[in-house]
Amino acid sequence: MYVVVMLAKELVAASTEPLILSLLSRGESYGYALIQEVKRLSGDRIEWTDGMLYPVLHRMEREGWITSRWGKSETGRKRKYYSIKEDGKKTLKAQREQWGGVSGVFKQLWKEQYV
């Protein structure tokens, strides 16, 4: 049976903001779609407690990284859409450099050790 190795809690916590920013940099989206997209892209390794995404989104909006608007879903129900702002793009760029730095170190180390 295929066992999915879940990501450690701390790693999920640290990657949440850059993940949201990266997804929103591809275009406007809403909470539910963001969660589904992260599940899909991570092969179910990253699983958020659904409701907990919203406080993070609200805090990021308060920081001025993203903005929101109420729109309508395909079924006509109201839905809150989020999009990235200039400050968010700058933050994403800085976070990308940090994650790239960490990932680069691991790549080098693990290549040397033939893992």
Added chain:
Amino acid sequence: MFELEKAIVEWRQQMLAAGIKTPVPLDELESHLREEIQRQMKSGLDDQAGFNLAAQNIGGADALREEFGKVGDSMSARQRKFNIIFCRVVAVPLGLCGVTLLFRSFGNSPGLSFHERLSVSGAFVSVALILLSWQFSYRCFPALSKRTRIIVAFLCSVLSALCVVLWVDLVLLSANTVGQFAAAVVGMMIPLALAASIIFGLEEAAYRMGVRTKFLHK
């Protein structure tokens, strides 16, 4: 017989009772809940099982309220930027005044004695340093809740105002020379700067601690 709409209304009431505010974020959470129910029903569950699973996935009301509570708890990045710029804009000219005065005292300085100039200059530089200090001293400050910070800020303001009143009464009014008067006026700013530095330092400590909200996963 299970009624989906009734169950959603009850779920909303539970959330409201736990302190989740409406319309934001409760409407947003409800919109999420409905989409999850739809998805679960598409994958074969009946409406009751779909609702139960979706409600479970969205998380408990108390945990959600706690996380939402943290959003407004520390100052925003914009407010923080303002605090830093404000203190620098005020502190740098004051510090420069102090330093200039010290050097000018060696030249032709009618009215003020060397000691008086030293006092005024020292007071200027102290105010400037105190205003800048919180950007480093926040590390020694605890990350307090918003409520406690408001109380501390209030007490600091009252205490510093009290100090100013006492200062005026005991020092300013008993100044005999222009130099003593000038030193007393500038010195009056020290308790105000101290209060501001403590308030900004506590805000900074809370901001640094709250930058990463704990993001739980199952």
